[in-house]
Every structure is written in C-alpha cells, then in structure tokens.
Amino acid sequence: MENIRNFCIIAHIDHGKSTLADRLLEFTGTVTGRDMQAQALDSMDLERERGITIKSHAIQMDYEADDKQYVLNLIDTPGHVDFSYEVSRSIAACEGALLIVDATQGIQAQTISNLYLAIENDLEIIPVLNKMDLDNAMPEEVSDQIIDLIGCKLEDIIHASGKTGYGIDKILEAVVARVLAPKGDPKATFQALIFDSVFNSFRGIIAYFRIMNGEINKGDHVKFFNSEKTYHADEIGVLRMHQEPRKVMRTGDVGYIISGIKTAKEVQVGDTITHVDRPCLAAIDGFEKVKPMVFAGIYPVDADDYEELRFSLEKLQLNDASLTWEPESSVALGFGFRCGFLGLLHMEIIQERLDREFDMNVITTVPNVSYKVVSNKGETTEVHNPSGLPDQKYIDHIEEPFIRAQIISKSDYVGSVMKLCIDKRGELLNQIYLTSDRVELTFNLPLGEIVFDFYDKLKSISKGYASFDYHLSGYKPANLSKLDILLNAEPVDALSTLIHRDNAYEFGRKMCVKLKELIPRQQFDIAIQAAIGAKIIARETVKAVRKDVTAKCYGGDITRKRKLLEKQKKGKKRMRQVGNVEVPQSAFLAVLKLD
Secondary structure: OOOOOEEEOOOOOOOOOHHHHHHHHHOOOOOHHHHHOOOOOOOOHHHHHHOOOOOEEEEEEEEEEOOOEEEEEEEOOOOOOHHHHHHHHHHOOOOEEEEEEEEEOOHHHHHHHHHHEEEEOEEEEEEEEEEEOOOOOOOHHHHHHHHHHHHHOOHOOOOOOOOOOOOOHHHHHHHHHHOOOOOOOOOOOOHHHEEEEEEEOOOEEEEEEEEEEEEEEEEEEEOOOOOOOEEOEEEEEEEEEEEEEEOEOOOEEEEEEEEEEEEHHHHOOOOOOEOOOOOOOOOOOOOOOOOOOEEEEEEEOOHHEEEEHHHEEEEEHHHOOEEEEEEEEEEOOOOEEEEEEHHHHHHHHHHHHHHHHOOOOOOEOOOOOOEEEEEOOOOOOEEEOOHOOOHHHEEEEEEEEEEEEEEEHHHHHHHHHHHHHHOOOOEEEEEEEEEEOEEEEEEEEEHHHOOOOOOHHHHHHHHOOOEEEEEEEEEEEEEEEEEEEOOOEOOHHHHEEEHHHHHHHHHHHHOOOOOHHHHOOOOOOOOEEEEOOEEEEHHHOOOOOOOOOOOOOOOOOOOHHHHHHHHHHHHHHHHHHOOOOOOHHHHHHHHOOOO
C-alpha cells in the first residue's frame, strides 16, 4: 500500500491535460512507440475530433524511484464546465491532484472551480506550469497568480511542457514525494467505491472501482450495497491501456470488475461493493446526486424506435452518470424522453453519441430549465416543460433558477462582457482585478437566459479570452409568460417556451420569421402565429403554391374561368381543414440558433 499513489489531473479546457498525460505514459513506459498517439487516453472518436476530453480516463503506470517500484493510478479529467461531474467523481477516488495552468493564459474560471472541488476533498495539490516551450509564456506572472490562489511556495511550482516532455521527471518525483499513500485497513471487510462503468455487448456491464478497505479475490461472492444485488466476481483486474486481469486486489488499488450484469439499472455510480458473507456496515459516502441544469425532449424520428431509444439511453447513462431522463409524450412528436443535461455542450455530445454509437435518429426540442410554479393556494410544483404549466388563472407566480457566474477576462473586454450580462438580465455582484489586465466579474444571472447562446457570445466578444464558470444559487420570482407557436391555429407544443415578458414580443416575431423560411409551402396558406395565452403577438404567412387551373381556357366566356376558379376554391377550403403541417427537424434546431 505504501507504494501506491492515486492522483488526477485538473485544469481549465485547453491547458494541455491530455498531452501531459501522454508524456507521463511515455516516460513510465506504459505506452510504447507503436501504440502511442496524441490524446492516447481519449478513446472516443468525438474526443479526438473536437480535441476535448469528455470522459475521465483511469490508467495504471509503473514507476521506479529510490530503488522502489511504485504503482501510479492516474485519472485524466475533462476541463469543460459541462463535464464537472466527471471531475468530482475522479477526485473522490484520489489522494492528490496535478493542477495544470497554461503559462501563456494564466488561471481561468474552470481552474478555480476544479481546484475548490479538490481542496474540499483534502487532496494534495501539485501546481504545474505547462506550455513553457512557447515564446509567449509568462512564467513569473502566472506563478504569482498560482501563489495567490493556493498559497504555495514558488519552488513548489513545477515548470513543464507537455509537447516536448520537459519537466515530466520532476512531476513524477513530486507525485511520489508529496501525494499520500492510500489510507484504509487491509484487514477490514471489503469496501470499494464505484466511480464509473461502461457497457460491453459481450461481457455485460464493467464497473470501475477504487478499493477503500479490505481485499477482493477472483470468484468472490460480492454484493452492491444500495441495489442489494449479489454477483460473482468473474474477472477483476487493473486498468492499463488494455484491461489486465488479476487474481487478487488490495486496499488502495483501482481496477475493474466483470460479473455478467446485464441490466443497466443495477449499477449506480457512487455505490459500494462489499462481500456477501462479511458485508461492511455502511456505504462509502458517494457523490451527491447530479442536478441537471438544462432540459430538452429527445424523440425518435420513427415512432417504432421508441424502445430502442430507451435501451440506448440506459447504456449511455452507465457511461455518463450525469444524464437523467424520464418518459414523456408530445402531441406534435409522439412518445419520447425528457432528458436533463449539465449544459448545452453536454446535450450536443449526447445527441452526437446517440447517432454514432447507437445509430439512433432523434429530434431534440428547444432546451429549457426547470421552474417552480406557485399556485393561488400556495402549492409549489416543479415544471420542466412549458406544456406542463397550469392555466394562467391558477398561477400566483413563477420562480426561475438563478446562477452565480464567475467570468475571468482581459480588462479590455470588461465593457462588452458587462453589456452582454446586463442584456441577459444579469446583476453585477463583484469586480476584482486579479492583475493589471485580468478581471474577475461575478454576476447573478437567470439560468434560462444563458442556456441558448451565452457562452458562444461571450467567447466571440472577448476574442476567446474570457472563461466562464457557474453554480446554481437559488430561485427568484420572475415575470415570465408562456409563449406558444401556432400553425393554422394548432399549437405546436414542442416549440413552446417560457420567456420573460419583456423579451416575448421580439422572440415571438423572430420565431415566426424563421419558421416561415423553414416550413415548406403547401397548396394552402399556412398561418404561423406566436401567442401569449389568447393574445396573438406576431404572425407570418407561408403563401400557398398556386396551381393555374385556368391555363387550358383560351378565349371563350369569362364564366368558364369563374367556374374552374370556384371549384378550386372549394378544394382549397377542404384541404385547409384536413391538411396538416409537418414541422421539419431543421426548424427545431433553428430555434436554438436564433440570434
């Protein structure tokens, strides 16, 4: 146990975590020449294409120092705010963390929030200044920022470069010297924490765990504490580039267990594994239940794929515990699922993974957040979907979720960042100059205003420099109204939104204009209307495709033409009554892109 070190890598997005992890794997000989590729731990095609880490990846390395063999368990974590739940799970399985800061960019918002997560869990923090090989690196300035943030000494900060491999030996020495060996009692009853799981179509569900106390042998009869299901440990082993089976695993080890589990619901991330004959008395304090920030409906394009979509979501949930879902139905789209995501990027990734990994063709509705509706009788209900809103006459008021947002930016862009936040109904709480040209702004913002395009706009007005991090601060009463979109007087429930009354008119008008471009023309006029309750606030009309029925009348009396036109008029009237309007998938997506 004294020779085991469990540590993770935390940083803001794009500060070089995965590249540094590659160098650590190379240096310790875990990955050799032929297997080596950039982002070696990122196993998904999606991660490689976008150059981001979506999943945490655990791997074991061997390292020799002072004539002792050490086993290092490394977990590479994502940097994006939408995947912070992955980071919190990785931190629960570690004793130390490498805090990586880009020497050219300095400390960013997500660096701070991941750091606080690590400090709350009493992890040993090793600060690393990465990208030292670049000409525009500012080691002195960024070192001062790190010292201000965590109160370390200047000599504690390791200078490194993930690209050239400079400083990698110092990082490994620091991990061995500073990170504590795992605590735990090897003689106690077996107790292990599940921190991740994946689905394998041949072997069932593979759970990744970290042993807190005791030991496990291959073939042991084990039980999952919360679900109370029992299994035999058919195979246990450690996570290297490929899974390596072991006969026995002891306290402090990180590895995997395969026990032929077929049902996704039986494995929960944060659950405890123990022996059946000598169970532990209490579960390990897992991680808090995840709170989704953004909700959207996911519906199969073909109604027959509903069950298939359910299985796909169950398998995805194994691999991504922050995804939540429940069945729902919509008049316009049929049966589907109401899914909760941690943010818009998370939603986009889930959609993409459903398409790639499970070949599912889905329609996603307009994303929204959850609101609390207080009725006249004082009862509070939580509403995730505008169509679930009670009648206006029964509502006393609606409360919407607010977030506390921290934005770190260059001081040149403070004006435009403030304008953006105030336009989104934000209220400035604090403004601190970290250095002469870096500012930290703290805002109170309604979550509903930022789920659409806030992050993209923030990046473009700050030329990519501003970083953004947020957490939920509570609910406040707001002047909200439900905006319905009607096609030929029929409401399309999938396009309904809850919106602040001041923005409703403009948003409704933009929606109508956009839908007019996207809805194909029929042989009858289509009225597109935006309405609040019974009041229509905007209207556009898609003109009919007119067939020239009088083309064959050349010459002759006008009554011949009149007769044909009257006949066509009757047909049009009948068609308007029975004809229905199909809303294309592009219309649902276009609503997200409304500027």
